[in-house]
Amino acid sequence: MKKNKKEEKGFSTRREFLKSAGIMTAVAGSSTVNKAWGANETLALFGGKPAVTVSQDDAARWPRYGKAEEDAVVELVRNPSYNPIDKLEEDWKNYMQVPYVKAHFNGTSALTAMFFALNLPPGSEIMVPSYTFFATILPMRLFGLVPVFVDINPQTLNFDLNDAKKRLTPNTKAVLPVHWIGLPADMDEINDWAKEKGLIVLEDCAHAHGARLKGKLMGTWSRMAIFSYQMSKPLPAIEGGMGIYQNAEDWGRAVAFGDYKVTNLPKDNPYAKYSGSGLGVKFRMHPMAAALARCQLVGLEERNEAGVRQVRKLNDQLLELEGISEQTSGRKDIKRLHYQWNMLFVDEKKTGVPRNRLVEALRAEGVRADGVHYTLQHELPVYAEDEWWHHKPVIPELPGSKQANDTNIALPYFTTEVPELVEQYVKAFQKVWAHRKELV
Numbered sequence: 001m002k003k004n005k006k007e008e009k010g011f012s013t014r015r016e017f018l019k020s021a022g023i024m025t026a027v028a029g030s031s032t033v034n035k036a037w038g039a040n041e042t043l044a045l046f047g048g049k050p051a052v053t054v055s056q057d058d059a060a061r062w063p064r065y066g067k068a069e070e071d072a073v074v075e076l077v078r079n080p081s082y083n084p085i086d087k088l089e090e091d092w093k094n095y096m097q098v099p100y101v102k103a104h105f106n107g108t109s110a111l112t113a114m115f116f117a118l119n120l121p122p123g124s125e126i127m128v129p130s131y132t133f134f135a136t137i138l139p140m141r142l143f144g145l146v147p148v149f150v151d152i153n154p155q156t157l158n159f160d161l162n163d164a165k166k167r168l169t170p171n172t173k174a175v176l177p178v179h180w181i182g183l184p185a186d187m188d189e190i191n192d193w194a195k196e197k198g199l200i201v202l203e204d205c206a207h208a209h210g211a212r213l214k215g216k217l218m219g220t221w222s223r224m225a226i227f228s229y230q231m232s233k234p235l236p237a238i239e240g241g242m243g244i245y246q247n248a249e250d251w252g253r254a255v256a257f258g259d260y261k262v263t264n265l266p267k268d269n270p271y272a273k274y275s276g277s278g279l280g281v282k283f284r285m286h287p288m289a290a291a292l293a294r295c296q297l298v299g300l301e302e303r304n305e306a307g308v309r310q311v312r313k314l315n316d317q318l319l320e321l322e323g324i325s326e327q328t329s330g331r332k333d334i335k336r337l338h339y340q341w342n343m344l345f346v347d348e349k350k351t352g353v354p355r356n357r358l359v360e361a362l363r364a365e366g367v368r369a370d371g372v373h374y375t376l377q378h379e380l381p382v383y384a385e386d387e388w389w390h391h392k393p394v395i396p397e398l399p400g401s402k403q404a405n406d407t408n409i410a411l412p413y414f415t416t417e418v419p420e421l422v423e424q425y426v427k428a429f430q431k432v433w434a435h436r437k438e439l440v
Contacts, residue, residue: 037427037430037431037434038051038427038428038430038431038432038434038435039431039434039435041431043361043364043365043431043432043435043438043439044361044364044365044366045360045361045364045365045439046438050364050365050366050428051365051366051367051424051427051428051431052365052366052367052421052424052425052428053366053424054418054420054421054424056366056368056412056421058416059412059414059415059416059418059421060368060412060413060414060415061415061416062231062232062236062339062340062415063231063236063238063296064415064416065292065295068295068298069291069292069295069296072084072291072292072294072295073288073291073292075291076287076288076291080287081287082284082287083287084287084288084290084291084294085103085284085285085287085290086263086264087290087294088103088242088285088290088291088293088294088297089101089102089103089242089264091294091297092242092297095297096217096219096220096244097217097220098219098220098244098245098246099245099246099247099248099251100244100245100246100247100248100250100251101242101243101244101245102242102243102245102251102254102255102258102259103240103241103242103284103285103290104226104240104241104242104243104258104283104284104285105239105240105241105283105284105285105286106228106229106230106239106240106241107135107206107226107227107228107229107230107241108135108139108241109241109258109281109283110226110227110228110241110242110243110283111135111136111139111204111226111241112139112142112257112258112281112283113243113254113255113257113258113283114202114224114225114226114243114254115139115140115142115143115145116142116143116253116254116257116279117224117245117250117251117253117254117257118143118145118173118174118200118224118250119253120143120145120173120174121144122143122144122145122390122391123144123146123171123390123391124144124145124146124171124172124173124174125145125146125147125148125169125171125172125173125174126140126145126146126147126148126172126173126174126175126176126202127148127150127159127164127167127168127172127174127175127176127199128147128148128149128150128175128176128178129149129150129151129152129158129159129160129177129178129401130149130150130151130152130376130377130378130379130398130401131152131157131178131180131374131376131377131398131401131404132178132180132204132377133206134375134377134380136176136178136204136206136377137377138377138382141388141389141390144390144391146171146389146390146391146392146393147377147383147393148167148169148172148393148394149167149377149378149393149394149395149396149398150163150164150167150398151163151396151398151399151400151401152180152398152400152401152404153329153400154345154400154401154403154404154407155325155327155328155329155345156180156183156185156327156328156329157180157181157183157327157343157404158177158178158179158180158183158184158185158186158329159175159177159178159185159186159190160400161186161189161190161193163398163400164193165193167396168197172197172199173199173200174199174200174201174202175190175194175199175200175201175202176202176203176204177190177203177204178203178204178206178207179203179204179205179207179208179211179218180207180327181207181327181338181339181340181341181343182207182208182211182234182304182336182337182338182339183211183327183328183329183334183336184208184211184212184213184218184329184334184335184336186213186329186331187201187203187213187218187221187222188213188214188221191221200223201221201222201223202222202223202224202225203218203219203221203222203224203225203226203244204225204226205218205219205225205226205227205244206226206227206228206230206233207233207234207339208227208234208337209227209233209234209235209300209304209337210234210235210300210301210304210335210337211304211334211335211336211337212334212335213331213333213334213335214333215333215335219244220244222244222246223245223246223247223250224243224244224245224246224250224254225243225244226241226242226243226244227241227242227244228240228241229241229242229289229292229293229296232339232340233339234300234303234304234337234339235293235296235297235300236292236296237289237290237292237293237296238288238289238292239286239289240285240286240289240290240292240293241285248269249269249270249271251269252265252269252270252271252272253271255271256271256274256278256279257278257279257280257281257283258278258281258282258283258284259278259282259283259284260275260276260277260278260282261275261276261278262274262275262276262278304337307337307338307339307413307415308336308337308338310338310414310417310418310422311338311342311413311414313419313422314342314411314414314422314425314426315342315344317426318344318425318426318429321429321430321433322350322351322433323346323347323348323349323350323351323352324344324345324346324347324351324429325344325345325347326342326343326344326345327343327344327345338413339413340413341372341410341411341412341413342410342411342412342413342414343372343408343409343410343411344408344409344410344411345404345407345408345409346358346407346408346409347407348407351433351436352436352437352440353436353439353440355371355406355407355408355409356371357439357440358409358432358439359371359409361432361435361439362409362428362429362432365428365431365432366424366428367411367425367428367429368411368412369409369410369411370409370410371408371409371410372405372408372410373405374404374405376398376401376402376405378393378395378396378398379395383395411425
């Protein structure tokens with residue numbers, strides 16, 4: 001087919017870019033490119049048969065509820081009460097082995113209550129990655145707190161301690177790492193530095209239910225932490241959240257902020273006197289969500305371990321391909337989990353092909369691949385406008401966050417055993433890698 005002028009111009013521009021980046025040489029110089037499966041097949045992008053043909057409709061479905069969840073919901077409908085909330089709090093406290101917890105309506109409300117519980121003066125700074133959901137940051141403004149945007153390590157997607165050290169000021173009071181899609185941040189190193197500098201350590205564990213570092217659960221490395229039970233999360237209750245507190249005053253302050261009844265506070269807690277009014281908002285968890293969360297907690301560890309095994313069956317083969325890596329810290333003393341995405345990264349100098357072109361070819365083969373451009377909080381208008389802030393945050397350059405967005409290939413996280421689909425995904429990648437020169 002004859003190309004129109006627009007197509008010819010795009011090809012020329014792309015070719016010039018590849019030459020300037022040395023990518024053409026990388027492809028031409030590869031000696032292994034024709035040895036993988038699919039070298040004699042035509043890419044689906046160019047009219048060949050797709051490598052992935054089996055159904056994917058159920059492979060990544062989430063949540064996966066069963067009879068236990070159905071029975072719990074029916075029981076609550078027949079006998080309405082708030083009892084599941086109290087029971088979930090007790091279950092979670094026992095699981096985490098922590099002194100104080102508080103169920104909240106969602107992870108966002110748990111974070112808001114945590115920022116209130118800090119009781120820091122306006123202008124106090126909290127170090128936090130920009131590569132996160134808005135709820136980790138934006139509620140700070142309600143209490144005059146100031147986010148200090150910290151970069152991430154583009155291989156782990158977690159808090160970059162070396163970058164944080166450069167951004168420390170006399171107003172910095174706390175650090176708030178996020179354990180991104182189940183990979184624990186380096187909390188031992190973060191805690192050592194925070195102790196040296198007199199900083200409070202917090203955790204956003206919205207992705208890390210059951211993840212561990214040195215055998216210690218994420219959420220127990222800090223003064224306060226939060227979990228989300230939103231329906232995409234590893235422990236899904238459709239909506240819900242939980243706060244973790246190591247001392248009674250933080251707990252009492254968080255409870256009073258979000259619960260007008262100030263439930264479960266002993267009379268000697270300084271915030272018990274606010275029963276009947278609370279301190280302004282109502283963040284009570286829905287009992288239906290609590291009932292679902294209790295059921296999901298029962299099999300949490302087994303589901304996490306099964307998910308890791310499933311990811312390894314795919315990734316261990318994909319990592320043999322030139323220029324592919326995965327989200328990892330390389331630490332042997334962690335126990336991670338996976339959810340939502342199986343995040344891979346492309347080194348374009350090694351693959352010889354731009355990430356977006358590889359994604360295009362993989363999708364043509366039937367792989368549900370994306371180049372995810374995750375929203376970077378520091379680039380959003382709300383952080384640059386004076387009217388929303390007592391003390392407006394500084395907007396930095398964060399090259400690690402940008403690199404993560406520019407180099408990732410996000411695959412679905414398979415939530416059930418799908419050996420045939422895994423095999424076809426591997427073949428699709430091998431086929432695309434075998435034809436990289438054609439993609440250029």
